[in-house]
Structures are given as C-alpha cells and as structure tokens.
Amino acid sequence: MYYTISQLAEQFDISTRTIRYYEERGLISPIRTESGQRLYTKKDRAVLKLILRGKRFGFSLEEIHEMISLFDNDRTGRKQLEKTIAYGEQKLKEVTERIEDLMQLKQEMESILADFRERLQKMEGTK
Amino acid sequence: MYYTISQLAEQFDISTRTIRYYEERGLISPIRTESGQRLYTKKDRAVLKLILRGKRFGFSLEEIHEMISLFDNDRTGRKQLEKTIAYGEQKLKEVTERIEDLMQLKQEMESILADFRERLQKMEGTK
DNA sequence: ATTTTAATTTACGTTTACGTAAAAGTCAAG
DNA sequence: CTTGACTTTTACGTAAACGTAAATTAAAAT
Numbered sequence: 001m002y003y004t005i006s007q008l009a010e011q012f013d014i015s016t017r018t019i020r021y022y023e024e025r026g027l028i029s030p031i032r033t034e035s036g037q038r039l040y041t042k043k044d045r046a047v048l049k050l051i052l053r054g055k056r057f058g059f060s061l062e063e064i065h066e067m068i069s070l071f072d073n074d075r076t077g078r079k080q081l082e083k084t085i086a087y088g089e090q091k092l093k094e095v096t097e098r099i100e101d102l103m104q105l106k107q108e109m110e111s112i113l114a115d116f117r118e119r120l121q122k123m124e125g126t127k
Numbered sequence: 128m129y130y131t132i133s134q135l136a137e138q139f140d141i142s143t144r145t146i147r148y149y150e151e152r153g154l155i156s157p158i159r160t161e162s163g164q165r166l167y168t169k170k171d172r173a174v175l176k177l178i179l180r181g182k183r184f185g186f187s188l189e190e191i192h193e194m195i196s197l198f199d200n201d202r203t204g205r206k207q208l209e210k211t212i213a214y215g216e217q218k219l220k221e222v223t224e225r226i227e228d229l230m231q232l233k234q235e236m237e238s239i240l241a242d243f244r245e246r247l248q249k250m251e252g253t254k
Numbered sequence: 255a256t257t258t259t260a261a262t263t264t265a266c267g268t269t270t271a272c273g274t275a276a277a278a279g280t281c282a283a284g
Numbered sequence: 285c286t287t288g289a290c291t292t293t294t295a296c297g298t299a300a301a302c303g304t305a306a307a308t309t310a311a312a313a314t
Contacts, residue, residue, distance in 0.1 A: 058185020
C-alpha cells in the first residue's frame with residue numbers, strides 16, 4: 001500500500017537525500033507514521049516520476065514545482081481555473097518549442113553523421 | 128567581420144561573464160587583438176548558439192563540450208572517425224529518446240488541459 | 255585631450271541540487 | 285531483547301554555472 005523512502009530511492013535509482021530534498025522544496029508531501037517515518041502513496045510515486053522526467057528536460061525544481069501544482073491543486077474557482085489553463089497553455093507551448101528545437105538538432109546531427117560515414121567509406125576504399 | 132563580446136552578449140541575452148566562462152571551460156576560443164581583446168567570428172557565434180541550445184535541453188557544459196568537439200575536431204584517422212561516429216550515434220539516440228519523452232509529456236499536458244477546459248465549460252453552464 | 259564607455263584579469267560570492275557525516279530514534283530478524 | 289538495518293533531523297560540504305566587484309587598460313566619443 002505504501003512505499004518507504006528507500007524503496008522509492010531504489011526504484012528510481014536516486015538517493016534518499018534527494019527525495020527528502022524534494023520534500024524540503026515542497027514538491028512532494030508524504031504522510032508520516034506516528035513515529036515520524038515517511039510513507040509514500042502511489043500518487044506520491046507518480047509525482048516523483050514527474051519530477052525526474054522534468055529534470056531530464058532541464059527544468060529547474062522551481063519550474064517543476066509550478067507544473068506540479070497544476071495537477072494536485074484543486075482549482076475550484078472559475079478564475080483560478082482560467083489562470084491554470086492559461087499557465088498550462090503557456091507551458092505546453094514551451095514544450096512544443098522544445099520538441100521542434102530538438103528535432104532540428106536531431107536533423108543536424110544526422111546530417112553530420114551521414115557526412116562522417118561518407119568520409120569513412122572513402123577511406124575504406126583507399127586503404 | 129568580427130563581433131565583440133558585448134555584441135554577442137546582447138544578441139543572445141546573456142552576460143559577458145557567461146561567454147568568458149564558456150571560454151574558461153574550453154567551449155569557445157575567440158582570437159585576440161594585439162591588445163588582448165576578444166574577437167568572435169561567425170563560427171564562434173554559431174558555436175555559442177549551439178552551446179545555448181544544448182543548455183536549453185539540459186545538457187551540462189561538459190556534455191556540450193564533447194558534442195562540440197564532434198564538429199570542429201578534424202577527425203583524420205580512421206579509428207578516430209569510427210569513434211566519433213559511434214559517439215554521435217549514441218548522442219543521437221539520446222536526443223531521439225528525449226524527443227519521445229517530451230512528446231509523451233505533451234500528450235499528458237494536452238489531456239489535462241482538455242479536462243480543465245471541460246470543467247470550465249460545465250461551470251459556465253451553471254453560473 | 256579628456257571624459258565616457260567597454261574590455262581584461264583576478265578573485266571572492268551565490269544559487270541550485272544535492273552529498274556526506276553525525277547523533278539519535280525505530281523497525282525487523284534472530 | 286539485542287543486534288543490525290533503516291530512518292530522522294541537523295548541519296556542514298561541494299560541484300556547476302555563473303554574478304559581482306575591484307583594479308587596470310584600451311577604445312570610442314565629445
């Protein structure tokens with residue numbers, strides 16, 4: 001039902017310190033046993049996964065924090081909901097731009113590689 | 128013909144310190160005037176652009192350094208060329224994975240946004 | 255020619271994202 | 285019940301990527 005901190009650490013191959021640090025920064029909020037030990041739910045696990053993915057994209061923990069609040073805050077008021085949608089659209093745009101940017105990089109890398117392979121071909125011919 | 132450091136800094140909206148730091152780390156190598164001032168060519172500018180793009184993708188300066196050496200090192204020997212190609216293929220794979228990862232994130236964000244928009248619709252109905 | 259603006263090196267400071275160690279309490283196994 | 289593995293908080297340490305300030309020199313503008 002619940003995960004301990006070291007179980008999660010092992011699953012994601014990160015340190016317990018890292019997980020506690022994310023908590024310090026307000027990114028994750030496990031419940032506690034009466035004795036004070038942290039217990040993580042499936043949802044907490046999902047949040048952690050989100051954090052790590054965000055990191056791979058080069059987002060700062062601060063940015064990730066904002067993005068997470070998109071998910072779990074119950075945006076009840078209409079105004080709040082509108083603001084959330086606007087923010088989400090903005091982030092979506094950023095992600096889309098990043099994808100395009102990355103695809104361009106991929107193209108460039110492919111053409112450079114093609115060039116190198118060609119050169120190698122010619123060398124094989126001579127030697 | 129040449130750019131000064133502050134021209135580049137302005138063009139890319141970064142500090143001159145940042146550019147000098149990249150030089151410290153061996154990522155960029157401008158020529159100098161007799162008095163010691165840095166002069167940047169178009170190629171230097173292109174490298175700087177590459178660096179900044181790499182950063183947006185969350186690559187460290189160290190990784191970017193390696194990737195840059197792909198471009199400007201004249202890999203003359205066959206062995207060298209093979210190594211370079213292998214490294215390039217590896218990096219290309221990483222980039223491809225990142226793109227896929229990002230596209231998945233995009234999908235998730237879109238579905239969350241769709242959900243929010245739906246909620247908003249229902250609220251407009253009642254109020 | 256002299257201000258003003260820009261550049262250089264040197265060097266210490268700062269933030270982010272953790273690592274690491276210590277001291278103390280807790281849980282699980284034998 | 286004790287040993288050992290795990291967890292907690294507190295706190296200092298660290299690497300990366302710059303920021304910032306000082307002292308000096310050079311270039312551009314008036």
